[in-house]
Amino acid sequence: xxxxxxxxxxxxxxxxxxxxxxxxxxxxxxxxxxxxxxxxxxxxxxxxxxxxxxxxxxxxxxxxxxxxxxxxxxxxxxxxxxxxxxxx
Amino acid sequence: xxxxxxxxxxxxxxxxxxxxxxxxxxxxxxxxxxxxxxxxxxxxxxxxxxxxxxxxxxxxxxxxxxxxxxxxxxxxxxxxxxxxxxxxxxxxxxxxxxxxxxxxxxxxxxxxxxxxxxxxxxxxxxxxxxxxxxxxxxxxxxxxxxxxxxxxxxxxxxxxxxxxxxxxxxxxxxxxxxxxxxxxxxxxxxxxxxxxxxxxxxxxxxxxxxxxxxxxxxxxxxxxxxxxxxxxxxxxxxxxxxxxxxxxxxxxxxxxxxxxxxxxxxxxxxxxxxxxxxxxxxxxxxxxxxxxxxxxxxxxxxxxxxxxxxxxxxxxxxxxxxxxxxxxxxxxxxxxxxxxxxxxxxxxxxxxxxxxxxxxxxxxxxxxxxxxxxxxxxxxxxxxxxxxxxxxxxxxxxxxxxxxxxxxxxxxxxxxxxxxxxxxxxxxxxxxxxxxxxxxxxxxxxxxxxxxxxxxxxxxxxxxxxxxxxxxxxxxxxxxxxxxxxxxxxxxxxxxxxxxxxxxxxxxxxxxxxxxxxxxxxxxxxxxxxxxxxxxxxxxxxxxxxxxxxxxxxxxxxxxxx
Numbered sequence: 001x002x003x004x005x006x007x008x009x010x011x012x013x014x015x016x017x018x019x020x021x022x023x024x025x026x027x028x029x030x031x032x033x034x035x036x037x038x039x040x041x042x043x044x045x046x047x048x049x050x051x052x053x054x055x056x057x058x059x060x061x062x063x064x065x066x067x068x069x070x071x072x073x074x075x076x077x078x079x080x081x082x083x084x085x086x087x088x
Numbered sequence: 089x090x091x092x093x094x095x096x097x098x099x100x101x102x103x104x105x106x107x108x109x110x111x112x113x114x115x116x117x118x119x120x121x122x123x124x125x126x127x128x129x130x131x132x133x134x135x136x137x138x139x140x141x142x143x144x145x146x147x148x149x150x151x152x153x154x155x156x157x158x159x160x161x162x163x164x165x166x167x168x169x170x171x172x173x174x175x176x177x178x179x180x181x182x183x184x185x186x187x188x189x190x191x192x193x194x195x196x197x198x199x200x201x202x203x204x205x206x207x208x209x210x211x212x213x214x215x216x217x218x219x220x221x222x223x224x225x226x227x228x229x230x231x232x233x234x235x236x237x238x239x240x241x242x243x244x245x246x247x248x249x250x251x252x253x254x255x256x257x258x259x260x261x262x263x264x265x266x267x268x269x270x271x272x273x274x275x276x277x278x279x280x281x282x283x284x285x286x287x288x289x290x291x292x293x294x295x296x297x298x299x300x301x302x303x304x305x306x307x308x309x310x311x312x313x314x315x316x317x318x319x320x321x322x323x324x325x326x327x328x329x330x331x332x333x334x335x336x337x338x339x340x341x342x343x344x345x346x347x348x349x350x351x352x353x354x355x356x357x358x359x360x361x362x363x364x365x366x367x368x369x370x371x372x373x374x375x376x377x378x379x380x381x382x383x384x385x386x387x388x389x390x391x392x393x394x395x396x397x398x399x400x401x402x403x404x405x406x407x408x409x410x411x412x413x414x415x416x417x418x419x420x421x422x423x424x425x426x427x428x429x430x431x432x433x434x435x436x437x438x439x440x441x442x443x444x445x446x447x448x449x450x451x452x453x454x455x456x457x458x459x460x461x462x463x464x465x466x467x468x469x470x471x472x473x474x475x476x477x478x479x480x481x482x483x484x485x486x487x488x489x490x491x492x493x494x495x496x497x498x499x500x501x502x503x504x505x506x507x508x509x510x511x512x513x514x515x516x517x518x519x520x521x522x523x524x525x526x527x528x529x530x531x532x533x534x535x536x537x538x539x540x541x542x543x544x545x546x547x548x549x550x551x552x553x554x555x556x557x558x559x560x561x562x563x564x565x566x567x568x569x570x571x572x573x574x575x576x577x578x579x580x581x582x583x584x585x586x587x588x589x590x591x592x593x594x595x596x597x598x599x600x601x602x603x604x605x606x607x608x609x610x611x612x613x614x615x616x617x618x619x620x621x622x623x624x625x626x627x628x629x630x631x632x633x634x635x636x637x638x639x640x641x642x643x644x645x646x647x648x649x650x
Binding site: 006010011015016020029042043086 | 351354357558
């Protein structure tokens with residue numbers, strides 16, 4: 001991202017329920033789990049993450065989006081790798 | 089991404105097939121340290137079909153059933169349960185409210201004592217061996233978040249003080265004089281110029297003192313309204329505190345939210361300018377509406393004005409451009425510092441001794457050197473020295489606050505408060521952002537030293553924001569804008585107090601010019617336009633989603649380098 005683009009980033013009204021396309025590989029914070037499956041809540045959208053480590057909550061992971069339902073703003077993805085953790 | 093409003097996604101690779109199975113994906117056999125690094129063992133879990141949870145109907149609490157991370161396991165047991173682990177920081181906040189809010193004492197060293205007593209008090213509630221409690225103090229103090237802020241403050245302090253001794257304020261006064269600013273437009277000019285100074289030196293308190301000392305009397309003497317002028321100076325301080333890459337609040341906001349300082353400054357420009365433009369207009373309008381004090385005299389302070397002081401706009405620009413370009417903040421400020429020293433010495437704005445001086449009590453051959461002098465008391469001085477040590481009280485306070493927060497984390501109190509907020513208040517992304525805005529504003533409204541308040545609330549902003557995957561830049565902007573704004577509005581706010589002290593001190597403006605030169609702090613509250621507008625901008629942004637970015641949208645460029 002260029003210096004100019006850094007100043008222009010975010011000049012828009014962002015949806016509270018972002019949607020993603022199948023094939024996107026995105027970095028998300030794992031925010032909780034549902035049984036054995038890790039979950040990342042992105043705004044008010046939900047991404048279930050298959051194959052994430054047991055202790056993935058509060059870590060930042062790369063996820064490949066496998067399916068996404070734009071009506072319910074929810075989808076599933078596959079864990080790729082852990083790239084960071086919570087700021088605290 | 090299919091959301092048309094999406095920003096600039098990273099790692100969006102259309103060629104990835106939906107069924108790609110990572111070679112290192114696994115659930116069992118996770119890294120017990122929580123690292124979860126690539127290459128961990130364990131079999132891959134097959135990807136299930138699109139059995140999707142209804143994200144819209146779930147509450148945050150449903151999703152936020154925390155795992156078994158280290159932080160969620162209390163390691164210190166307290167009499168009274170996990171809530172007792174909040175005693176140190178609760179006592180500190182109570183102390184800060186009494187000291188600053190009730191007694192009106194804006195002394196950071198006093199807050200240090202409050203933090204020390206609070207830390208000792210908490211120890212008496214620990215079950216069993218107190219060693220774990222003591223170890224947690226060290227654990228908190230050695231966290232990277234504190235060290236990073238401390239390093240940045242030391243560099244920023246040296247830079248700010250070097251600009252001060254280099255006649256930057258006198259240059260700004262010259263600019264106002266050259267532009268023929270009159271009584272009605274003086275507050276608007278003060279807002280812009282104080283904003284420039286604060287953006288350059290990074291300390292709103294320093295800019296307030298400098299402007300109330302030199303610019304305020306000049307304005308009142310030519311007929312500007314004192315209340316409006318003082319409020320305009322405070323607004324300029326808010327602007328600089330919020331936007332400057334070398335500001336203590338900017339640094340704290342970035343490092344606590346895992347964001348790089350240059351990127352944070354660039355991303356918050358839009359909020360700052362949206363509040364600053366109407367604030368400037370409001371000062372122009374109110375400058376014509378409100379009458380000035382009737383004082384005889386001339387703007388004698390213009391004699392101190394020097395055009396060459398404006399050369400430090402370049403020093404400022406070097407820091408801002410270098411930081412926004414993605415260089416480490418230490419590198420950015422170092423370059424700015426070198427340029428400022430060269431300008432000071434090259435243009436005769438200051439002597440070598442103004443920048444660095446060793447004072448000896450006896451004349452020695454070394455006294456011939458430009459940075460050695462003979463005086464009554466031996467010591468080291470100059471802008472590099474005083475700029476760095478000026479942050480020492482805040483550094484000690486920061487270490488103590490971070491250690492108290494760590495005690496709360498190890499005792500389970502942090503998670504208890506977080507769970508309450510997430511289950512009862514921040515149940516969707518809008519409410520989460522509103523909670524972040526109002527929570528930051530409230531604690532900064534209560535505690536005089538806004539950086540201390542910011543450090544105390546920062547972990548909650550991080551965790552609440554992360555639970556909705558709100559980007560670190562956005563979290564840092566919410567944190568810093570409301571910290572900066574509320575630090576200069578209410579009568580007990582540190583920024584207001586330091587300016588008021590210049591007016592009422594023993595050799596203050598009141599003693600020199602008369603009571604017309606003293607402003608009652610309560611009177612300025614409604615007129616700190618930039619502060620109020622900044623809070624309003626963020627309330628609207630939280631409700632409408634303006635400027636909102638999620639973690640998947642983009643990552644910080646240099647988190648590891650702060």
